[in-house]
Amino acid sequence: MLKLNDVSVHYGRIAAVQGLSLEVNEGELVGLVGHNGAGKSTTLWTITGVLRPSAGQITFAGRSLLGLSPDAILRRGIALVPENRRIFSRLTVGENLRIGTSARKDRRHADQDIAKMCDRFPALGTFFGRRASTLSGGEQQQLAIARALLSRPRLLLLDEPTLGLAPLIVDRVFESLQELNREGVTMLLVEQNAARTIEVADRTYVLRSGGRIAFHGTQEELAEVGDFETAYIGMAAAE
């Protein structure tokens, strides 16, 4: 469904991503892991149209995404749960959910979906009228995911959804991601927590610095590469 073909992204003259190719198929949960500065977030910002690639092709459902504005790309069906959640802290929880439906035309269904989101994430229903900034970190992450889902995306991009959360909450986030995936949401999950990601993902791409793919495969295939975790950490230390 989503295809990146030989994509490079530069900040000035520095290459953040070089010759990156990856693919996400309908219904899959694909992981993208790598250490700090490997170009994971840059990849996501490029897919969503915030950054422009200096070379390469990005297609979604057979159509090129290059040159489209972020809101147009959202309308094509790609939603982002960004790093650090970036919820609108001055808006109420309800308003945050409401703005998630901005791209939709079916108002009545949108209202029903908001109600459904509050069933799925009970904290959001409980604190519906509160300022979003008063939520805890885990609840804010739920809000960010719910906000992205309310645009009814065909592909959900997640940028480090477990960053800065307590271990127990991290488990809950991974569980709800798997649950969503079972319900048919296609996902590209960017994480630093490589072990957990490889466990939950159908396939995982491992980035090394400069945005090049080092390994790629399923949990079993990556296990065959060797002691993956050491390889990954060793690679991180070496570069």
Add this chain to the structure above:
Amino acid sequence: MIRIPRMRTGASTGAEVAAEDWLQALRASAGIAVPLGLLVLILCVILGAAKGIQYTLDAISYGSIFALLAMGLALLFGVMGLMNFAYGELIMAGAYTMYFTRSWGWLGMIVITIVVVTILSLLMELLAFRPLRRASPVTLLITSFAVSYALQELAWTDVLGLSHRFNATIGTGPQKGVQPYPWLTHQFSISGVLISKLEIAIWIVTLVILLAMTFLLRRTTLGIQLRASTEDFRMAQLVGVRANWVISAAFGITGLIAGVASLLYIFRNGQVAPDIGQGPLFIAFVGGVIGGLGSLSGAALGGFVLGVVINILNASLPFKLHSYALLFAFVAVIAIVVFQPEGLITVRGGALLRVWRRFRKPVTEGAPA
């Protein structure tokens, strides 16, 4: 209109949110009312009761206009990081429109002026600022200067064949700009306090616009999108808010506000000239900085306070010191910028709010259960 779907609600309901809004509004107006009350008292002691009240009422109507202008500036600043110095030229355009339609009757004049200024504001966005969508705030600022001067020069020159008709500056020509309507500016006395219908109209119009803006921002989808864009424009785009749409809407709304403000301002002053917008823009800008351009209510309050202070200084300073009224006002501004750089009322709560917090019980909102 936002309808909150029914669901199990533990802590808060729609009604509770509305109540919170009102509480906030009350708090803000108490913040204005207390210093104003003091001001009235001081003036009454100095000048005598009737004169003091009259000066205060006059100052309030003057400050109201700047509250509107500062709010318009803050809206653009919040949504797209633009400090629009061409905003004053919207007032100038409004003044000229009033001049050319002065024989059309007051209703026609009001409608046409508001429409013309709003359209000019939208055109400004379309022609000058839309091509610079990815530019830095500094580029936008310089562009706004360019637009400002271009429009002013257009008014000075004879391009449209207009200026020779009234000797370039209308105010110095044979006519004195827009003749005030006697029924509007005629002052009548309520137990010694002189007051005009225009002043009452200014209060009502300002109040209506402030309430309408509050409603728009709190209760409509566009309002939520504007507030979200003010906080994090990039993220708003990423959840599907159309950048062009919210920015056009912001320019439309500010144009509307500028149109109304120019009507009130010109009805009050009467003078029409190419650089007429500069003075009010400057006061509104500085007032906005005092209040904090990051929040609409803060900026409006700042513009109001500065307008009131300048008007009171004008009224109470000895005649010889009249031309120094702005000087005194801006010394106060420098003091505020030094001691309270983020503005009196800011997003995170500025000085006024901090003072107020000392007087009330701890808030129930805060950490979630």
